[in-house]
Amino acid sequence: YKYFILFGGDDVSGNRSKSWNKHNCYYYCAAGLPLSCLNQEYFVHFVSSSQHAGPLEQVAAITERLQTVKDTGLICYDALEAERGSGRAESLLLLDLFVGTGDGPWQSELSSHSGDGCPCRFCRMGGNVMTRSSNEGFLAIMQMGPPRTPGSTLELLRKDLDMATVSRKGTALEKVQQATGTVDALTQTVIDTLVEKGKAMFEETNTDGSKRYTAAQIHTLLSEERTRILSQGEFMNSLLRDDVFDPHQDTALGRLHLVLLGFTKYFWAASLPPSSRKLTITEKGQLDNAEAVLQSLSQAGLGDQSVRADYVMRYRGSLVGRHLHSIAQLGVFIFGRHVDMVLLEVWVTLGRLSAALFTETIKDMTTFIVSFLSICDIYHTDIQYRRL
Structure with missing residues:
Protein backbone atom coordinates (compact mmCIF):
# COMPACT_ATOMS: atom_id res chain seq x y z
CA TYR A 1 0.00 0.00 0.00
CA LYS A 2 1.08 3.58 -0.65
CA TYR A 3 1.12 5.56 2.61
CA PHE A 4 1.13 9.33 2.15
CA ILE A 5 2.25 11.64 4.93
CA LEU A 6 0.89 15.08 5.72
CA PHE A 7 3.64 16.86 7.64
CA GLY A 8 3.75 20.32 9.12
CA GLY A 9 5.75 22.54 11.40
CA ASP A 10 5.87 25.86 13.16
CA ASP A 11 7.96 27.85 15.55
CA VAL A 12 6.39 27.67 19.02
CA SER A 13 7.40 28.75 22.48
CA GLY A 14 8.83 26.15 24.82
CA ASN A 15 7.78 28.13 27.90
CA ARG A 16 4.46 28.04 29.67
CA SER A 17 4.93 31.65 30.68
CA LYS A 18 4.58 34.60 28.29
CA SER A 19 8.35 34.66 27.77
CA TRP A 20 9.10 33.66 24.17
CA ASN A 21 11.43 30.66 23.86
CA LYS A 22 11.44 29.66 20.21
CA HIS A 23 11.41 25.98 19.24
CA ASN A 24 11.12 24.70 15.64
CA CYS A 25 8.81 21.67 15.72
CA TYR A 26 7.61 19.09 13.18
CA TYR A 27 4.58 16.80 13.32
CA TYR A 28 2.96 14.42 10.88
CA CYS A 29 -0.21 12.43 10.34
CA ALA A 30 -1.59 10.06 7.71
CA ALA A 31 -2.94 12.03 4.75
CA GLY A 32 -5.69 9.48 4.09
CA LEU A 33 -7.49 10.05 7.38
CA PRO A 34 -10.86 11.85 7.39
CA LEU A 35 -10.91 15.46 8.58
CA SER A 36 -12.55 14.48 11.87
CA CYS A 37 -9.49 12.34 12.68
CA LEU A 38 -6.91 14.87 11.51
CA ASN A 39 -8.17 17.28 14.16
CA GLN A 40 -7.67 14.75 16.96
CA GLU A 41 -4.44 14.72 18.95
CA TYR A 42 -4.31 10.90 18.87
CA PHE A 43 -3.62 10.86 15.13
CA VAL A 44 -0.97 13.60 15.16
CA HIS A 45 2.56 12.33 15.79
CA PHE A 46 5.55 14.27 17.04
CA VAL A 47 8.65 14.16 14.81
CA SER A 48 11.27 16.60 16.05
CA SER A 49 11.90 19.84 17.91
CA SER A 50 14.95 22.06 18.27
CA GLN A 51 15.91 25.49 19.46
CA HIS A 52 18.88 25.59 17.10
CA ALA A 53 18.15 23.45 14.01
CA GLY A 54 16.02 25.33 11.49
CA PRO A 55 13.22 23.87 9.34
CA LEU A 56 15.52 22.75 6.50
CA GLU A 57 18.08 21.22 8.84
CA GLN A 58 15.39 19.09 10.46
CA VAL A 59 13.88 18.25 7.06
CA ALA A 60 17.27 16.92 5.93
CA ALA A 61 17.24 14.39 8.78
CA ILE A 62 13.56 13.58 8.27
CA THR A 63 13.92 12.91 4.53
CA GLU A 64 17.06 10.85 5.10
CA ARG A 65 15.16 8.60 7.49
CA LEU A 66 12.14 8.54 5.18
CA GLN A 67 14.29 7.49 2.23
CA THR A 68 15.56 4.51 4.22
CA VAL A 69 11.99 3.41 4.88
CA LYS A 70 11.02 4.04 1.23
CA ASP A 71 13.82 1.78 0.03
CA THR A 72 12.87 -1.16 2.27
CA GLY A 73 9.17 -0.57 2.90
CA LEU A 74 7.45 -0.68 6.27
CA ILE A 75 5.75 -3.88 7.43
CA CYS A 76 2.64 -3.27 9.52
CA TYR A 77 -0.28 -5.25 10.93
CA ASP A 78 -3.33 -5.37 8.65
CA ALA A 79 -6.35 -5.57 10.95
CA LEU A 80 -8.86 -5.67 8.07
CA GLU A 81 -7.27 -8.70 6.41
CA ALA A 82 -7.00 -10.42 9.78
CA GLU A 83 -10.74 -9.95 10.36
CA ARG A 84 -11.51 -11.40 6.94
CA GLY A 85 -9.56 -14.52 7.86
CA SER A 86 -7.51 -14.44 4.68
CA GLY A 87 -4.41 -15.48 6.58
CA ARG A 88 -2.57 -12.29 5.64
CA ALA A 89 -2.13 -10.15 8.74
CA GLU A 90 0.81 -8.16 7.41
CA SER A 91 1.04 -5.42 4.79
CA LEU A 92 3.93 -3.54 3.23
CA LEU A 93 3.65 0.25 3.29
CA LEU A 94 5.57 2.48 0.87
CA LEU A 95 5.89 5.98 2.35
CA ASP A 96 5.88 9.32 0.54
CA LEU A 97 5.37 12.94 1.51
CA PHE A 98 2.03 14.34 0.38
CA VAL A 99 1.50 17.92 1.62
CA GLY A 100 3.57 20.24 3.80
CA THR A 101 1.69 22.68 6.03
CA GLY A 102 2.84 25.73 7.97
CA ASP A 103 2.69 29.50 7.93
CA GLY A 104 3.99 31.59 5.01
CA PRO A 105 7.60 32.12 6.16
CA TRP A 106 7.94 28.46 7.15
CA GLN A 107 6.71 27.18 3.79
CA SER A 108 8.84 29.70 1.91
CA GLU A 109 11.90 28.27 3.64
CA LEU A 110 10.80 24.75 2.68
CA SER A 111 10.57 25.99 -0.92
CA SER A 112 13.95 27.80 -0.84
CA HIS A 113 11.99 30.97 -1.50
CA SER A 114 12.82 34.40 -0.11
CA GLY A 115 10.16 36.59 -1.73
CA ASP A 116 11.80 39.90 -2.67
CA GLY A 117 11.33 40.52 -6.41
CA CYS A 118 9.37 37.28 -6.93
CA PRO A 119 6.99 37.09 -3.95
CA CYS A 120 5.22 33.87 -5.01
CA ARG A 121 6.70 30.49 -4.09
CA PHE A 122 4.54 28.72 -6.70
CA CYS A 123 5.59 30.71 -9.78
CA ARG A 124 8.06 33.36 -10.93
CA MET A 125 5.59 36.21 -11.08
CA GLY A 126 7.14 39.52 -10.04
CA GLY A 127 9.67 42.17 -10.94
CA ASN A 128 11.39 45.12 -9.33
CA VAL A 129 9.49 47.60 -7.14
CA MET A 130 9.08 50.18 -9.91
CA THR A 131 7.62 47.61 -12.30
CA ARG A 132 5.19 46.17 -9.76
CA SER A 133 4.07 49.65 -8.68
CA SER A 134 2.97 50.61 -12.19
CA ASN A 135 -0.56 49.87 -13.42
CA GLU A 136 0.73 47.37 -15.98
CA GLY A 137 2.94 45.66 -13.41
CA PHE A 138 0.10 45.46 -10.90
CA LEU A 139 -2.16 43.82 -13.46
CA ALA A 140 0.66 41.42 -14.37
CA ILE A 141 1.03 40.13 -10.81
CA MET A 142 -2.63 39.13 -10.92
CA GLN A 143 -1.66 36.55 -13.54
CA MET A 144 0.26 33.34 -12.94
CA GLY A 145 3.90 33.43 -14.00
CA PRO A 146 6.11 30.55 -15.17
CA PRO A 147 5.84 27.80 -12.53
CA ARG A 148 8.75 27.13 -10.22
CA THR A 149 10.16 23.62 -10.39
CA PRO A 150 12.62 21.80 -8.10
CA GLY A 151 15.04 21.43 -11.00
CA SER A 152 15.08 25.14 -11.87
CA THR A 153 15.49 26.08 -8.20
CA LEU A 154 18.43 23.70 -7.81
CA GLU A 155 20.00 25.23 -10.91
CA LEU A 156 19.65 28.75 -9.46
CA LEU A 157 21.23 27.63 -6.18
CA ARG A 158 24.18 26.09 -8.04
CA LYS A 159 24.66 29.34 -9.96
CA ASP A 160 24.67 31.24 -6.66
CA LEU A 161 27.39 28.90 -5.36
CA ASP A 162 29.41 29.46 -8.54
CA MET A 163 29.03 33.22 -8.22
CA ALA A 164 30.15 33.10 -4.59
CA THR A 165 33.56 31.79 -5.71
CA VAL A 166 34.24 35.02 -7.63
CA SER A 167 35.97 37.80 -5.74
CA ARG A 168 33.92 40.87 -4.73
CA LYS A 169 30.60 39.51 -5.99
CA GLY A 170 28.72 39.64 -2.68
CA THR A 171 26.56 42.65 -3.55
CA ALA A 172 25.86 41.40 -7.07
CA LEU A 173 24.92 38.00 -5.65
CA GLU A 174 22.41 39.59 -3.27
CA LYS A 175 20.79 41.43 -6.17
CA VAL A 176 20.52 38.19 -8.15
CA GLN A 177 18.88 36.44 -5.20
CA GLN A 178 16.44 39.31 -4.74
CA ALA A 179 15.55 39.26 -8.43
CA THR A 180 14.91 35.50 -8.52
CA GLY A 181 13.38 35.26 -5.04
CA THR A 182 15.43 32.12 -4.42
CA VAL A 183 17.47 31.65 -1.24
CA ASP A 184 18.19 28.34 0.47
CA ALA A 185 18.91 28.49 4.20
CA LEU A 186 21.45 25.66 4.02
CA THR A 187 23.16 26.81 0.84
CA GLN A 188 23.33 30.35 2.18
CA THR A 189 25.67 29.27 5.00
CA VAL A 190 28.17 28.07 2.36
CA ILE A 191 27.69 31.21 0.26
CA ASP A 192 28.28 33.50 3.26
CA THR A 193 31.45 31.58 4.15
CA LEU A 194 32.81 31.84 0.60
CA VAL A 195 31.97 35.55 0.29
CA GLU A 196 33.70 36.37 3.59
CA LYS A 197 36.78 34.34 2.65
CA GLY A 198 36.85 36.06 -0.73
CA LYS A 199 36.77 39.50 0.91
CA ALA A 200 39.59 38.54 3.25
CA MET A 201 41.74 37.21 0.41
CA PHE A 202 41.16 40.32 -1.69
CA GLU A 203 42.29 42.59 1.15
CA GLU A 204 45.47 40.61 1.91
CA THR A 205 48.64 42.33 0.75
CA ASN A 206 52.34 41.51 0.53
CA THR A 207 55.01 43.46 2.39
CA ASP A 208 55.48 45.76 -0.61
CA GLY A 209 51.78 46.66 -0.60
CA SER A 210 50.83 44.62 -3.66
CA LYS A 211 47.85 42.27 -3.66
CA ARG A 212 48.72 38.82 -2.40
CA TYR A 213 46.14 37.03 -4.56
CA THR A 214 44.96 37.68 -8.09
CA ALA A 215 41.28 37.33 -9.02
CA ALA A 216 42.02 34.01 -10.73
CA GLN A 217 43.82 32.65 -7.66
CA ILE A 218 40.95 33.71 -5.39
CA HIS A 219 38.47 31.96 -7.69
CA THR A 220 40.55 28.76 -7.65
CA LEU A 221 40.95 28.76 -3.86
CA LEU A 222 37.27 29.49 -3.25
CA SER A 223 36.25 26.74 -5.68
CA GLU A 224 38.41 24.29 -3.74
CA GLU A 225 36.90 25.52 -0.48
CA ARG A 226 33.39 25.06 -1.86
CA THR A 227 34.19 21.50 -2.90
CA ARG A 228 35.64 20.77 0.54
CA ILE A 229 32.59 22.12 2.38
CA LEU A 230 30.06 20.36 0.17
CA SER A 231 31.91 17.06 0.60
CA GLN A 232 31.26 17.21 4.36
CA GLY A 233 27.48 17.11 4.09
CA GLU A 234 24.38 18.10 2.18
CA PHE A 235 24.06 21.88 2.08
CA MET A 236 20.99 22.10 -0.12
CA ASN A 237 17.25 21.66 0.41
CA SER A 238 16.64 17.89 0.37
CA LEU A 239 12.96 18.37 -0.58
CA LEU A 240 14.06 19.68 -3.99
CA ARG A 241 15.36 16.20 -4.86
CA ASP A 242 12.34 14.22 -3.67
CA ASP A 243 10.90 12.11 -6.50
CA VAL A 244 7.26 12.68 -5.44
CA PHE A 245 7.00 15.78 -3.26
CA ASP A 246 7.37 19.19 -4.93
CA PRO A 247 7.94 21.91 -2.29
CA HIS A 248 6.73 24.60 -4.70
CA GLN A 249 3.39 22.98 -5.49
CA ASP A 250 2.74 20.75 -2.47
CA THR A 251 3.00 23.34 0.31
CA ALA A 252 -0.59 24.24 1.10
CA LEU A 253 -1.74 27.85 1.36
CA GLY A 254 -2.58 29.05 4.86
Missing part, protein backbone atom coordinates in the same frame (compact mmCIF):
# COMPACT_ATOMS: atom_id res chain seq x y z
CA ARG A 255 -6.06 30.57 5.02
CA LEU A 256 -5.18 32.46 8.20
CA HIS A 257 -2.18 34.34 6.83
CA LEU A 258 -3.33 34.77 3.23
CA VAL A 259 -7.05 35.56 3.54
CA LEU A 260 -7.56 36.80 7.10
CA LEU A 261 -4.27 38.46 8.05
CA GLY A 262 -3.68 39.37 4.40
CA PHE A 263 -6.74 40.32 2.33
CA THR A 264 -9.22 40.98 5.13
CA LYS A 265 -6.86 42.96 7.34
CA TYR A 266 -5.75 45.10 4.39
CA PHE A 267 -9.26 46.06 3.29
CA TRP A 268 -10.38 46.47 6.91
CA ALA A 269 -7.67 49.12 7.30
CA ALA A 270 -8.65 50.70 3.97
CA SER A 271 -12.31 50.98 5.01
CA LEU A 272 -11.86 52.62 8.43
CA PRO A 273 -10.01 55.67 9.78
CA PRO A 274 -6.52 54.81 11.11
CA SER A 275 -6.02 54.26 14.84
CA SER A 276 -2.54 55.81 14.83
CA ARG A 277 -3.64 59.46 14.81
CA LYS A 278 -6.33 61.79 16.11
CA LEU A 279 -9.55 61.52 14.13
CA THR A 280 -11.50 64.32 12.52
CA ILE A 281 -15.19 64.88 13.26
CA THR A 282 -16.13 63.21 9.98
CA GLU A 283 -13.93 60.18 10.71
CA LYS A 284 -15.36 59.84 14.22
CA GLY A 285 -18.86 59.84 12.77
CA GLN A 286 -17.82 57.21 10.25
CA LEU A 287 -16.37 55.02 13.00
CA ASP A 288 -19.43 55.44 15.24
CA ASN A 289 -21.71 54.54 12.34
CA ALA A 290 -19.73 51.37 11.57
CA GLU A 291 -19.82 50.37 15.25
CA ALA A 292 -23.57 50.95 15.44
CA VAL A 293 -24.18 48.84 12.34
CA LEU A 294 -21.99 46.01 13.64
CA GLN A 295 -23.74 46.14 17.03
CA SER A 296 -27.14 45.83 15.33
CA LEU A 297 -26.20 42.82 13.19
CA SER A 298 -27.27 39.34 14.20
CA GLN A 299 -24.23 37.13 14.75
CA ALA A 300 -26.18 33.93 15.33
CA GLY A 301 -24.63 32.28 12.29
CA LEU A 302 -21.06 32.94 13.44
CA GLY A 303 -21.15 30.51 16.37
CA ASP A 304 -18.16 30.95 18.66
CA GLN A 305 -16.65 33.46 16.19
CA SER A 306 -18.96 36.31 17.25
CA VAL A 307 -17.29 39.65 18.01
CA ARG A 308 -17.99 42.64 20.26
CA ALA A 309 -18.53 45.81 18.26
CA ASP A 310 -16.96 48.20 20.79
CA TYR A 311 -13.82 46.04 21.16
CA VAL A 312 -13.36 45.57 17.41
CA MET A 313 -13.62 49.28 16.67
CA ARG A 314 -11.44 50.39 19.58
CA TYR A 315 -8.63 47.95 18.73
CA ARG A 316 -9.25 47.93 14.96
CA GLY A 317 -5.52 48.00 14.20
CA SER A 318 -4.62 45.01 16.40
CA LEU A 319 -7.16 42.34 15.50
CA VAL A 320 -6.28 38.65 15.25
CA GLY A 321 -7.52 35.89 12.96
CA ARG A 322 -10.60 35.06 15.05
CA HIS A 323 -11.91 38.63 14.73
CA LEU A 324 -11.03 38.92 11.05
CA HIS A 325 -12.81 35.64 10.28
CA SER A 326 -16.09 37.22 11.40
CA ILE A 327 -15.33 40.58 9.80
CA ALA A 328 -14.79 38.93 6.40
CA GLN A 329 -18.41 37.76 6.52
CA LEU A 330 -19.92 40.88 8.10
CA GLY A 331 -17.88 43.52 6.26
CA VAL A 332 -20.34 43.95 3.39
CA PHE A 333 -23.04 44.95 5.89
CA ILE A 334 -20.78 47.11 8.07
CA PHE A 335 -19.44 49.21 5.20
CA GLY A 336 -22.50 49.26 2.94
CA ARG A 337 -23.12 52.98 3.52
CA HIS A 338 -19.76 54.69 3.85
CA VAL A 339 -17.32 53.15 1.34
CA ASP A 340 -17.24 53.62 -2.42
CA MET A 341 -18.92 51.07 -4.66
CA VAL A 342 -15.65 49.56 -5.88
CA LEU A 343 -14.49 48.81 -2.32
CA LEU A 344 -17.96 47.52 -1.44
CA GLU A 345 -17.76 45.07 -4.35
CA VAL A 346 -14.45 43.85 -2.92
CA TRP A 347 -16.15 43.18 0.43
CA VAL A 348 -18.97 41.29 -1.30
CA THR A 349 -16.51 39.01 -3.11
CA LEU A 350 -14.24 38.69 -0.06
CA GLY A 351 -17.22 37.44 1.97
CA ARG A 352 -17.98 34.81 -0.66
CA LEU A 353 -14.31 33.84 -0.89
CA SER A 354 -14.02 33.48 2.89
CA ALA A 355 -17.17 31.36 3.09
CA ALA A 356 -15.87 29.04 0.36
CA LEU A 357 -12.37 28.69 1.84
CA PHE A 358 -13.60 27.90 5.34
CA THR A 359 -16.05 25.21 4.23
CA GLU A 360 -15.31 22.19 6.43
CA THR A 361 -16.94 19.54 4.24
CA ILE A 362 -17.08 19.59 0.44
CA LYS A 363 -19.81 17.25 -0.80
CA ASP A 364 -19.38 17.84 -4.54
CA MET A 365 -15.77 18.67 -5.39
CA THR A 366 -16.41 19.38 -9.09
CA THR A 367 -19.16 21.93 -8.40
CA PHE A 368 -17.13 23.47 -5.59
CA ILE A 369 -14.05 23.99 -7.77
CA VAL A 370 -16.09 25.65 -10.55
CA SER A 371 -17.76 27.97 -8.03
CA PHE A 372 -14.50 28.72 -6.23
CA LEU A 373 -12.60 29.59 -9.42
CA SER A 374 -15.45 31.90 -10.43
CA ILE A 375 -15.22 33.71 -7.08
CA CYS A 376 -11.44 34.06 -7.47
CA ASP A 377 -11.84 35.58 -10.95
CA ILE A 378 -14.38 38.11 -9.67
CA TYR A 379 -12.13 38.94 -6.71
CA HIS A 380 -9.15 39.57 -9.00
CA THR A 381 -11.30 41.84 -11.17
CA ASP A 382 -12.47 43.81 -8.12
CA ILE A 383 -8.89 44.21 -6.90
CA GLN A 384 -7.80 45.51 -10.30
CA TYR A 385 -10.60 48.09 -10.37
CA ARG A 386 -9.72 49.12 -6.83
CA ARG A 387 -6.11 49.70 -7.89
CA LEU A 388 -6.99 51.64 -11.05
